[in-house]
Amino acid sequence: MSKTKDRSENMSFTCSYDYKMVKNITSLAGQWPYQKQRTKLLCLSLVTLSTCSIMAPQIARFVICSGDLNCILQTLAAYLLTIVTLIKLYTCYFNRYKMKILVDQLFIEWDKLKTPEEYEIMKTYAETGKRYTLRYSLCIFISAYIFCSLSLIPYIMDIILPLNNSRPILTVTPSYYFIDEREYFFYIYSHAIVAWEITVSGIVAHDCFLLTYIEHICSIFTIIGFRFEQLMYKHTDTGKILPSYSSDIYRKQIAFTVDMHQKVLKFAHLLEDVFSLSLAMQIALNTISISITLLQITQDTSDTLIVIRYIVYIAVLLLHLFCLSFEGQKLIDHSLRTRDKIYNSLWYKTSPKSQKMLLFVMQKTFQPISLSACKIYIFSMENFTTIMQTSMSYFTVLASME
Numbered sequence: 001m002s003k004t005k006d007r008s009e010n011m012s013f014t015c016s017y018d019y020k021m022v023k024n025i026t027s028l029a030g031q032w033p034y035q036k037q038r039t040k041l042l043c044l045s046l047v048t049l050s051t052c053s054i055m056a057p058q059i060a061r062f063v064i065c066s067g068d069l070n071c072i073l074q075t076l077a078a079y080l081l082t083i084v085t086l087i088k089l090y091t092c093y094f095n096r097y098k099m100k101i102l103v104d105q106l107f108i109e110w111d112k113l114k115t116p117e118e119y120e121i122m123k124t125y126a127e128t129g130k131r132y133t134l135r136y137s138l139c140i141f142i143s144a145y146i147f148c149s150l151s152l153i154p155y156i157m158d159i160i161l162p163l164n165n166s167r168p169i170l171t172v173t174p175s176y177y178f179i180d181e182r183e184y185f186f187y188i189y190s191h192a193i194v195a196w197e198i199t200v201s202g203i204v205a206h207d208c209f210l211l212t213y214i215e216h217i218c219s220i221f222t223i224i225g226f227r228f229e230q231l232m233y234k235h236t237d238t239g240k241i242l243p244s245y246s247s248d249i250y251r252k253q254i255a256f257t258v259d260m261h262q263k264v265l266k267f268a269h270l271l272e273d274v275f276s277l278s279l280a281m282q283i284a285l286n287t288i289s290i291s292i293t294l295l296q297i298t299q300d301t302s303d304t305l306i307v308i309r310y311i312v313y314i315a316v317l318l319l320h321l322f323c324l325s326f327e328g329q330k331l332i333d334h335s336l337r338t339r340d341k342i343y344n345s346l347w348y349k350t351s352p353k354s355q356k357m358l359l360f361v362m363q364k365t366f367q368p369i370s371l372s373a374c375k376i377y378i379f380s381m382e383n384f385t386t387i388m389q390t391s392m393s394y395f396t397v398l399a400s401m402e
Contacts (some may be wrong), residue, residue, distance in 0.1 A: 018126040019106070021133050022212045029205035031092040033100040047089055050198035053191070055082045057175035064176050070299065071174075073398075077292045077313065078173040080285045085199050087285075088206035091278035098274050099209075105267055106216055112260070118223050125219030129212040136211065136323060137204050143316045144200045148172045148193040150309050155185070170305055172196070206278075207320065213271055214327040214371065220264045221334040225341030227257045228358075231350070254354050261338070261361055268331070268369045279324070280373035286317050287387060291394035293317075298399065321387055328371040328379025335369035 026032040030043030058079045065071035092099060113119050154167040169181050172192035181188060231253055293310050300306045339362045350358070371379045 018123075018130040019212065021130050022208050025133065025137060025201075025208050026092075026205040029089065029092075029202045031089075031099075031202075031205045031209065033096055033103050044089065044093060047198055047202045048086070050195040051082050051085050051089075051202070054173070054175075054195050054199060055079065057177050058082070058173065060176040060178065061174055073292050074296060075174040077289045077296070078175075080289045080292075082199065084282055084285050085202050087278055087281050089202040091275065092206055092209065095274045098270060102213060102267070102271060102274070105263075106213070109216070109220060113223075117226065121222050121226060122216075122219045125215045125222070129215035132211050132215070132323070133208040136319075137208060139319060140200055140204050140316065141197065143312055143319075144196050145193070147309055147312050147316075148189070148196055150305050150312075151189055151192075153305055207323065210271075210275055211323060211327055214331050217264060217268050217271070217369075218330055218334040220260070220267070221338055224257055224261050224264065225338050227253065227260075228338070228341045228345045231257075231345045251351070251354055254350070254357050258357055258361055261364070265364070265369065268335075272371060276372060276374050279371070279379075280376065283321075283373050283377055283387065286321060287391050287394065290314055290317055290388075290391040291398060294391070294395040295398045318388075321384060324371070325379050325381055325384035325387075329381045332368045332370050332378075332380060336365060339365040 023032055027035050027039075028043060029047050030040040030045075032040070035043075058075055061075045062072060062079075065075065110122065113122060151170045151172050154170050158167055166182075169185060171181060172189060177184070177188055179188075293314050297307055297310045300310075342358050342362055348355075373379070377383060
């Protein structure tokens with residue numbers, strides 16, 4: 001009972017340091033590890049049912065396509081997005097015990113901070129993660145709303161600038177509802193916009209959790225580098241930092257910092273273990289989606305609204321890949337920066353035994369920590385351009401087949 005109480009107190013402490021936003025976002029989709037089981041299953045079921053309610057009309061559309069390749073490709077891009085949503089959603093759910101470990105480790109690190117400078121470092125990265133979470137969430141939700149709302153423009157234009165014949169119906173996504181789409185348009189539209197916004201919450205929960213924890217890992221690497229830089233210094237009661245040549249002091253500092261470095265490596269590997277397979281499937285499906293959507297843009301140039309909607313869709317996919325690549329690059333840079341911090345410290349004033357410990361850490365940093373998709377694809381800014389080139393290549397192949 002006391003452990004549960006302590007855990008709750010620690011959780012409140014952590015959430016007060018800018019993690020409350022990611023807690024709230026993940027709770028909406030039933031992804032927060034310490035959410036009540038009944039609430040978690042309710043939220044998870046709601047997102048799942050919303051996603052399946054979108055997929056059912058899309059599958060029906062595949063049936064009525066009757067082998068028409070153009071019709072299939074039009075439906076496939078949006079269908080792949082719903083598949084990605086389910087992948088993201090159940091990646092977190094099936095790895096909920098590992099995610100609990102990640103959350104526990106997060107607030108444990110706050111308790112290990114020694115100086116005001118270290119507190120400010122972690123606070124800065126926590127605030128950065130909060131800003132990224134807020135901006136990313138707003139971009140995704142607003143883009144989903146714009147994507148759906150474009151379907152209303154033909155109706156608005158019929159009121160403002162009526163024609164002899166009504167303008168063609170523009171459904172939110174290519175789908176088939178087994179009813180008259182014009183007569184029941186607003187029912188279909190209402191279902192689509194509500195279902196898509198709920199579905200998008202599953203995407204946002206997965207991504208915001210991942211981005212926040214990468215920022216946290218980067219903060220720990222920064223604190224480790226700061227401790228190595230301050231290796232031969234001590235903090236006085238007046239707040240000043242003075243040189244210290246006590247072998248006991250720097251031996252303890254090195255041992256504690258080396259242990260912290262080992263733990264952050266395990267933390268990073270655990271994070272990758274949770275999301276690696278999910279990210280691999282997402283990369284493959286998003287690359288295909290971008291290629292198919294580019295093909296649709298070249299084929300439907302006569303309808304401006306459809307082209308705009310395709311552009312919004314591609315922009316969201318690229319934003320998703322860019323955010324993951326940017327954070328992946330940041331993780332690589334921070335892990336490599338540790339050896340520079342060690343080199344710039346007063347390592348030459350330590351004992352030979354302590355120097356060997358520092359050398360061991362430097363050897364570890366030659367292999368950078370990265371976010372990967374099944375060890376095949378490394379998320380970095382360089383590979384982000386590779387994904388775009390691959391998508392263009394697939395688009396060229398598809399265009400040549402038409």
